[in-house]
Amino acid sequence: MSKLRVHGFSISLDGYSAGPDQSREEPLGIGGEELHEWLVETQTFQRMCGKPGGTTGVDEDFAARGFENVGAWIMGRNMFGPQRGDWPDDGWKGWWGKNPPYHSDVFVLTHHARDPIPMEGGTTFHFVTEGIEAALQRAQESAGGRDVRLLGGASAIRQYLEAGLVGEMHVAIGRVVLGRGEHLLAGIDTLALGYACTQHVTTEKATHFVLTKKS
């Protein structure tokens, strides 16, 4: 059965998923890029940027796993861009250039309707105003039997976790302290929601752990 999966979601040592003051210049907020230090040198990420080489090993294995058997994607509106409220007519089409690394349907959670945006390479951004369950249903239909990857941000993941809809979640704790921002897990009792920690591996750059929903 098609699962909803979170992969490579980076948080700080104090549990924040993005730094404060997100903007066009700082898409991950101040200090947020350091969170992904474990990821940026991996073969998977380098290939995504069209570059050869990259590291192999545990960090790479986790990076690669996030692209296996994924047929559609979901993200929160704040991950799609820095705008808030009604969509301004500014031609914003995401952070990822003309050919985003998704190559299939991406469902963006928003309270503000907008027409789909087809991009090069098979990615189409769809804007879903009917809530998280509706977005998941549309994504699963689009995925054609494969899984759906929930990209973030923290607020979207928290909503899906609290609804018990995330099947598996890989989190990477980076080696940075952010102080404030969006907290991923504070106040969410993952154990009571039926999750168990099924994997824990540390590398020099990150502490990886996986929460899996008991069926």
Add this chain to the structure above:
Amino acid sequence: MSKLRVHGFSISLDGYSAGPDQSREEPLGIGGEELHEWLVETQTFQRMCGKPGGTTGVDEDFAARGFENVGAWIMGRNMFGPQRGDWPDDGWKGWWGKNPPYHSDVFVLTHHARDPIPMEGGTTFHFVTEGIEAALQRAQESAGGRDVRLLGGASAIRQYLEAGLVGEMHVAIGRVVLGRGEHLLAGIDTLALGYACTQHVTTEKATHFVLTKKS
């Protein structure tokens, strides 16, 4: 100058410092003992329990550092025992037996006055009702130029952190998820308070990091 230091304070992957439902049977709350997995096999901890042997390496180095140059100790009342409110006349003298591992003055933060309790081996528990600054002042006087170690729990550490009084704090993220309990860092902007992450080391059992107050 005498510093206030936190060492070996263990939190879960989701940031909690003690499990829920603390009691005489479960002093660290349900699941809380797993937090200290990195510590219990170290030479320092084994020696504290009167046993020979124990592991050496990074985990041991962090355990040992918590006992270097410490002249007095501070802990919150909830760490001293499971009672809340007025002290019942039950002869409770802490979790640590007749000869606690502190061997000097320990200042217990409480709203409820109680006479000092002298123990074997040089430990005396003092009960301070005048607040965190008063406890720190008394501890520093007692420490005779050495540092003061703040043992916990989360609530006591949060108060000292927010007051900017902690000079250095070593936290160990264990390989367990707790879901609920006392959160150590959520809502505290350590960067704005003047702390920086000055060390980050991972081992198989824990992710160690040190926050240091800029002077």
